[in-house]
Amino acid sequence: MTSIRTRIIVVTSGKGGVGKTTVTSNLGMTLAQMGKKVLLLDADVSLRNLDLLLGLESRVLYTGADIIAGVCPLHMGLVKDKRQPHLYFCPLSSNKNKAPITRDELQSLIDEVYGVFDFILIDSPAGIDEGFQLAIGSVSEALIVVTPEITSIRDADKVIGILLGQQINKINLVVNRVRPVMVKSETMMSAGDIHEILSIPVIGVVPESELVIIASNRGEPLILGKEKSLPKSAFEDMAQRLVGTAVPFTNLEAASSLNPVKRFINIFRSKKAKEVEDFTEFPEMILPVKHAKPRPQDLREKPKSKLNKEGNEKE
Structure with missing residues (x-):
């Protein structure tokens, strides 16, 4: 059996509260819907939330730390999504047991699943401390999530510098929570403005929408909804670009x-x-x-x- 060339991607930002976990859950689910086998790793040891947005919090029995320690076998530590059989989830640690995981231990876990999944998306904690350093230690690509705010952009710029210093050169930008009306009135930076500042290719532009909040509170990625929406289309287009398909960006100003x-x-x-x-x-x-x-x-x-x-x- 031929193994898969796994792409390992960290989803990070620097600044907290910009929507990293939302992007991770919806992008992962979209890739799984496209037939890609996807593993989502929550690297936020202290404030784990990815399981909540996926609606899998009640099914988490073991963690990545348990797999590494030999407490459980690999197949028991990975939670398979019942709605989408190509999607798997694993928290690196529980909120109760916050024992630190080393880079070597995380690498050993990734070595076990490498070649099994098409994509491994690592949801990085905010900041640039130990949790962030752990999350980027085994990756070859990065998605930087920013919002059109100067604080988010400045923190993203620091993160980009660290990633480049770690020889992680394949970096793409996700501009989240864009408000087209404010962009048109020039009271908010556009995705183009942010691209010029950070000099990183933009792979996705997600508009602000209460639908995202509703879906998150339900514990169901927005992408699973039947109704069409601009954020849903944005995640679908982002996934297509990630696999190499050229997809034009939606004119949010016209559509809104x-x-x-x-x-x-x-x-x-x-x-x-x-x-x-x-x-x-x-x-x-x-x-x-x-x-x-x-x-x-x-x-x-x-x-x-x-x-x-x-x-x-x-x-």
């Missing part, structure tokens, strides 16, 4: 307009702008006849008709 007429106009303008962009990329394309300027040969005098009034050819 409450006026249906303005919303239609904004969407129409976005489509027209995309058409112009596509045309400039392919200059060899010929414009439709109704827009085409007459070519020189079209300006020449056309030969007079050789048919008489009766429609017969003249002699």
Whole structure:
């Protein structure tokens, strides 16, 4: 049996409360829905919350620390999601037993599951202390979650510097809790502004929505809901980009307009702008006849008709 090339990704930020755990749970569930085998590791030893957002808190019997110590075998320490069989969850430690786990111990756990999963997403604790250092010790990629606030961006900048110092060069940015109305009024930074500041590729832009809060309180990732929403689409697009599919970013400003007429106009303008962009990329394309300027040969005098009034050819 051929083993899988596992991608190990830490989801981090520096600043707390920016939505790392929400991004981890929804992105992991989306990847699992796409047929990828996913393991979510909660590396926050003191304040474990990923199990709550997944709705798996009552099913956690063992932890990663128990697996490492030999208290239980691997298959008993991993919680399999009943709603999505490709998704597994494991907390590194319990809130009651906060015994520290070393980098070598975490690496041994990851070695056990490497080649079994397509993705291992590690939900990092806030800050840049021991918990963060532990979370980044075995990863090859990182997702930096930021909100459009200067404190979040400054902390993210510090984290990026640490990651680069650890030779973790594949870093992508997730801009969370964007409010399009505030961005339009220039009272909030846009994803483009944040990208220019941090110089990191943006892989996802998630709008602020009360639907995310409702789903979190239910213990059910938003992505499992049947109704369509902008945050749900954002997580789906993010997952597609993570696996290498080129997906255009949604125009949140157009999609969030409450006026249906303005919303239609904004969407129409976005489509027209995309058409112009596509045309400039392919200059060899010929414009439709109704827009085409007459070519020189079209300006020449056309030969007079050789048919008489009766429609017969003249002699």
